[in-house]
Amino acid sequence: GQSLEQPSEVTAVEGAIVQINCTYQTSGFYGLSWYQQHDGGAPTFLSYNALDGLEETGRFSSFLSRSDSYGYLLLQELQMKDSASYFCALGGDSWGKLQFGAGTQVVVTP
Amino acid sequence: DAGVTQSPTHLIKTRGQQVTLRCSPKSGHDTVSWYQQALGQGPQFIFQYYEEEERQRGNFPDRFSGHQFPNYSSELNVNALLLGDSALYLCASSLRSERGLYEQYFGPGTRLTVT
Numbered sequence: 001g002q003s004l005e006q007p008s009e010v011t012a013v014e015g016a017i018v019q020i021n022c023t024y025q026t027s028g029f030y031g032l033s034w035y036q037q038h039d040g041g042a043p044t045f046l047s048y049n050a051l052d053g054l055e056e057t058g059r060f061s062s063f064l065s066r067s068d069s070y071g072y073l074l075l076q077e078l079q080m081k082d083s084a085s086y087f088c089a090l091g092g093d094s095w096g097k098l099q100f101g102a103g104t105q106v107v108v109t110p
Numbered sequence: 111d112a113g114v115t116q117s118p119t120h121l122i123k124t125r126g127q128q129v130t131l132r133c134s135p136k137s138g139h140d141t142v143s144w145y146q147q148a149l150g151q152g153p154q155f156i157f158q159y160y161e162e163e164e165r166q167r168g169n170f171p172d173r174f175s176g177h178q179f180p181n182y183s184s185e186l187n188v189n190a191l192l193l194g195d196s197a198l199y200l201c202a203s204s205l206r207s208e209r210g211l212y213e214q215y216f217g218p219g220t221r222l223t224v225t
Contacts, residue, residue: 033212042114042200042216043153050212087152091212096141096204097166098214100152 002026002090004101011107018075020104022088025069030091032064032071033098038084046086047073075106083108112137114203114217122223123191131186131220135203142184143214144176145200153200159184160206188222196224 004024012018022032031050035043047057049064049071061074075082085105089098115134123129135142141160145153155168159178178184182203188195198221202214 031212035216042218043202044216045213048212089152093166096143096212096214097155097158097168098143098153098212099155100145103150103152 002029002092002099004088004090004099006086006088006101006104008102009105009107011109012078013109014078014080016078018078018106020073020075020086020088020106022071022073022101023069024071024088024090026090026092028092030093032062033089033091034060034062034073035087035089035100036084037087037103043087048091078108080108080110082106114201114215116199116201116217116220118220119218120221120223122225125191125193125224127191128187128189129191129222131188131199131201131222133184133186133201133203133217135182135184135201136215139203139205139215140182141204141206142178142182143202143204144184144186145202145216146170147198147200147219149197156186191224193224196222198222 006022033048034046037043047062059076064071085103087103089100143158144156147153157167162178173189175187198219200219201217204214
């Protein structure tokens with residue numbers, strides 16, 4: 001089976017940088033995705049890593065190391081609107097079945 | 111361009127009843143996945159439909175069933191409701207392509223409360 005672990009909560013001030021780690025155990029997977037979800041809202045796609053290395057999308061970057069069974073999401077120049085839950089998700093098969101972690105609540109303070 | 115839509119927004123049912131939730135995928139998408147999200151948890155995969163057939167299924171009992179129509183819209187049915195079925199039910203659509211494997215578009219969800 002598969003399992004993912006990520007911290008439950010991270011607090012940071014506006015303008016700071018936050019790194020959300022995601023460690024996983026799986027026998028095989030296609031890639032690691034990241035989704036953002038505001039309270040009461042739908043998850044929205046942020047980033048995806050199929051290969052090892054860094055993917056940059058604006059203020060957000062994601063990293064994957066298959067050899068270390070580890071990935072992270074980097075949020076730069078934090079803004080108040082970045083306060084939300086962030087989920088890592090393993091893409092486990094060719095049909096796009098996603099297994100989500102429990103989520104990390106990011107709290108941005110003034 | 112309409113995104114993923116779901117109906118109803120909220121629903122209250124009694125234990126033992128049956129419920130049907132509906133989803134219309136984003137324009138151009140052909141694959142629909144359903145997820146259950148309990149409060150404070152990540153979404154849990156229920157099943158996925160493509161070409162009107164269930165292609166993948168998560169660890170959910172047979173009380174959970176679904177359907178996809180020729181226009182790609184989908185329904186999720188839950189029979190014999192239990193209190194533990196109370197959750198946010200999310201529909202996600204994607205295109206059957208390499209990118210579609212990981213970039214899924216979620217609807218706003220249906221909040222189901224079982225009393």
